[in-house]
Every structure is written in structure tokens, then in C-alpha cells.
Amino acid sequence: MQDSASFADFGLPAPLLQALADLGFDQPTPVQALVLPPALAGQDVAGQAPTGSGKTAAYGLAALAQVDPTVAAVQALVLVPARELALQVREALKNLGKQLPGLRVAVLYGGHPMRDEVKTLQQTPHVVVATPGRLLDHLEKRHIVPNQLKLLVLDEADKLLELKFQQEMATIVSRLPRRRQTLLFSATMPDKVMALVREYLTRPRLLTAEGGLVPGAAEAGGAAALPASLTLHGHLLSTPEEKPAALFHLVRQPATGQALVFASTRERVQELARFLRGRGVAAEVLHGKLPQPERDKALMKLRNNSAQVLIATDVAARGLDVPSLDTVIQYDLPHDAETFQHRAGRTARAGQAGAAHLLATPPEQARVQAWPAAQGATWKRLVPPPLPPASVAPAPRPTTVTLHVTAGKKHKVSAHDLVGAFVNVGGLGRDAVGRIEVFDFYSYVAVPRQQAPALLEKLNGAKVKGVKVRVTEVE
Numbered sequence: 001m002q003d004s005a006s007f008a009d010f011g012l013p014a015p016l017l018q019a020l021a022d023l024g025f026d027q028p029t030p031v032q033a034l035v036l037p038p039a040l041a042g043q044d045v046a047g048q049a050p051t052g053s054g055k056t057a058a059y060g061l062a063a064l065a066q067v068d069p070t071v072a073a074v075q076a077l078v079l080v081p082a083r084e085l086a087l088q089v090r091e092a093l094k095n096l097g098k099q100l101p102g103l104r105v106a107v108l109y110g111g112h113p114m115r116d117e118v119k120t121l122q123q124t125p126h127v128v129v130a131t132p133g134r135l136l137d138h139l140e141k142r143h144i145v146p147n148q149l150k151l152l153v154l155d156e157a158d159k160l161l162e163l164k165f166q167q168e169m170a171t172i173v174s175r176l177p178r179r180r181q182t183l184l185f186s187a188t189m190p191d192k193v194m195a196l197v198r199e200y201l202t203r204p205r206l207l208t209a210e211g212g213l214v215p216g217a218a219e220a221g222g223a224a225a226l227p228a229s230l231t232l233h234g235h236l237l238s239t240p241e242e243k244p245a246a247l248f249h250l251v252r253q254p255a256t257g258q259a260l261v262f263a264s265t266r267e268r269v270q271e272l273a274r275f276l277r278g279r280g281v282a283a284e285v286l287h288g289k290l291p292q293p294e295r296d297k298a299l300m301k302l303r304n305n306s307a308q309v310l311i312a313t314d315v316a317a318r319g320l321d322v323p324s325l326d327t328v329i330q331y332d333l334p335h336d337a338e339t340f341q342h343r344a345g346r347t348a349r350a351g352q353a354g355a356a357h358l359l360a361t362p363p364e365q366a367r368v369q370a371w372p373a374a375q376g377a378t379w380k381r382l383v384p385p386p387l388p389p390a391s392v393a394p395a396p397r398p399t400t401v402t403l404h405v406t407a408g409k410k411h412k413v414s415a416h417d418l419v420g421a422f423v424n425v426g427g428l429g430r431d432a433v434g435r436i437e438v439f440d441f442y443s444y445v446a447v448p449r450q451q452a453p454a455l456l457e458k459l460n461g462a463k464v465k466g467v468k469v470r471v472t473e474v475e
Helices: 016-021 031-041 055-064 083-096 114-121 134-138 159-164 165-173 192-201 240-251 266-277 292-303 337-345 360-369 416-422 449-459
Strands: 047-048 074-078 105-108 127-130 151-154 179-186 205-208 230-236 259-262 283-286 309-310 327-330 354-360 377-383 400-405 436-438 444-450 469-474
Touching: 016 055, 016 083, 016 283, 031 047, 031 055, 031 179, 031 205, 055 074, 055 083, 055 151, 055 179, 074 134, 083 105, 083 127, 083 292, 105 114, 105 134, 105 240, 105 283, 127 134, 151 192, 159 165, 159 179, 159 192, 159 337, 165 192, 179 192, 230 360, 240 266, 240 327, 240 354, 266 283, 266 309, 283 292, 292 309, 327 337, 327 377, 354 360, 377 449, 400 449, 416 436, 416 444, 416 449, 444 449, 449 469
Parallel strands: 047 179, 047 205, 074 127, 074 151, 105 127, 151 179, 230 354, 230 377, 259 309, 259 327, 283 309, 327 354
Antiparallel strands: 400 444, 400 469, 436 444
């Protein structure tokens, strides 16, 4: 498929083409151009594709092209390793399918009450996005009967295996119709993923983002599949004790912009957040023990520029999607090449430029340099400048703050309604309204810091679509 190809070339249904046009998607990414022809022809596909390559839209379009919204049955199933990714995929599929009348897309994941999902499933969804454990719970209780399933997608297959979901997946697949199409995507293709391909796929097309064929058996370290627009920087430090100062030095550089910092443990994540906050850096945390509303808040603050840094563990950051993330910093050495690649691939998405930094001592550098994914790194010795005292570090505060509004989807409130309230009641210029995220019972709105006090005064007690709201600043 040539670079000048358009989505119209694939024979997609008109409602999907209209949705793509509405979203501003004119030309397919290389992954979409490779995957869509065989997938739309009904073939099984195993694709090696990094995060940000457009794989979600590739399998999403293939799935939605087969779904008939007039049939009350689960027709497509997407398995993902983490709840954040599940939510993002659900949102992407809803956007791609917004011109399909009556389309229902459900998301199922652990960490919140099952009864809410049972209520959702009473109106049979056409597409289900789920983590394996929670989906298996619903299958065992017969809340889902997938006897009319047409398509199964395994997204981030390497992470599904890494998180020990192999038994759950085997049980799930055993309960699905044998006559189905299966699409599998993975950032790397080690032997364990290829074994999954052989077990679950029938005569699949094996594709890479670069257009080549996936080898029949990948090397243990996995193939490097980092975006071409990503720049890798290795910073050599004399001792581990230099890492905090080096981190502070990096996040203070103007080119760093918004940064995702990886640390190895929950304790280290919290320790680094305290360290940076004490020196004036707006830092948020993300780890496995954080309640879902707090996770949502942390991600939202990074996405809407009211936080500069998000410090996360690997488990919490799986499936993380922050559009236009500028920088990744690997504070702690990852355990293996696949984790290194997964971390670095959080930036430079969809062809945008991005930088990934690694802080390493000489023994750590020697280990990393043996990994294929790290071969392109440029290494320099870093002698970080002395740290300022915690109480006097002159770090600027973000120019954007986030406001919490006590109205959401369950109140029939949309982002459009919130813009109207902030402009007409709050007196904020339409262009000054930042990112809006609407959840079931509340919403977040990013606004300029200087105008936040006036907005709080004007909007508290006001009505948004007939709902009286309370508005507070998110700390």
C-alpha cells in the first residue's frame, strides 16, 4: 500500500469513513495500511507494532466493519492487559463507530463494582473491551454468551503473557466459537508470543510495522520496534546517589516538557514525587495500589498540562496513553529489553517527536547496551549540578489548573455543555477552555490558572443542563 493511500481504498463502510473524516484521519498509518486489507478480508493477523503506531484504529475498523448493530449479540471482543488501556480502546472504538446507529461498546475491568458492569451487559453490547480476569468472571456467570462472536483481538499480547494471563486466556478462548477471526498485536514477538500465535490463529498473516514479515521464532530479547521519531539518550552517572539530582536537572530543562518517569517500586514512586514536589515541580504518581479515581485524576492532570511530571511503576503504566507526551525518563533500570522498549514507546507516538532518557551507572549501562532496543542510544556522562534547598527551588507552577465539576455522563452532561457553562456563565473565552474529561458522575476541566478563582466564584451553584453543580480546584 503506498503512502498516498486513503481509507476509502479499503472498501470500508460509509459510516466508518464518515467517522474517520470527522476525526480528521485522512491517510492510514503504515500499520493500518498493512493490517486492514487482510483483516477486512477475514484473515487472521499477527502484527508486531509499537505503541502509537495506529494499531487500535486498525483492528477497531476491522471489527466495526463486521458488526451489525441490529443484532443484539457480542460480535467482537478485545482483550487487553490493563484497565487504562481498556478504557482508551473503548473510547477509540466509540469514536470510530459513532456513525453506526445503535452501536454499543462495553468495557469490563477489575477494580470497581461488578454490579455496574452487569447492569451495562443487560443491554447486550456489540463490542466488548475487557481485561481477561474480569471477562472470565462474566463468562462463568453467563452474563456474556459469546456464541455469535465474529472477531477476537488480543492487544499487547506480550504484556498479557507477562502479567500471567495465559490460563485465563486459554479458558476464554475455549468458550468462543471456533469459526472466528483472530487479530493479535504485540510490541515484541518473543517465542512465547509466537507460541500464542500458533495456538490461537489460523494461517495468519505475520506483519511488522515496517512492512516486513515477523520471523517464525523471534530471539529471546524480542525485536526492536521503537518509533523512528524517538531519540534515545543514555546518561552515565558515577553512583546511584546522583540519580535524584540528575532527574531534577532533566525535568527542569525546557526541552523536557511533559515527562513520564518510570521507577521500580511504589515506594520509589512516592519518594520521587515528594522529592520533586519539595522543589517546586508539579508531580503526580501512578501505581497499582492507587484507587481508580486517583489514577484518573493523575492522568488527567498530565494530559491537560496542570502537572508536568507523572511518576509511575511499570504495572500502572501499561496501556498508558498521554497524547503528545514529550519525554520518558527511566529512573530505575528496567528488568529486561522488552520493558525498556515498552517504557520508551510511551512517547514519539504516531510519528511525533519524543525523547527517552535512561539514568544509569556503569554496570547498568553495560547491561542495557546488550539490548537490541537500546542500540540507538547516545551515551554521555552527566554530572548533575548541586540541588537547591527543597524550600527555595525557583520552579514555575503550571499555567493550567484543573477544576472538578460535580456533573457527568449519568447527568446527561457532555463536554459541549461544560464549554457552554464556562463561557456563558463563567465568562471564560472559548479558546481558553482546555481539555475536558467527562466521567459518569463528575468531570474535569482545564483552565488558565489566573482565571480559576473567578470561575470558581461564578460557577459554584450554577446549573449545567439543569444540574446544580459544585466546582472545586483539583489539588
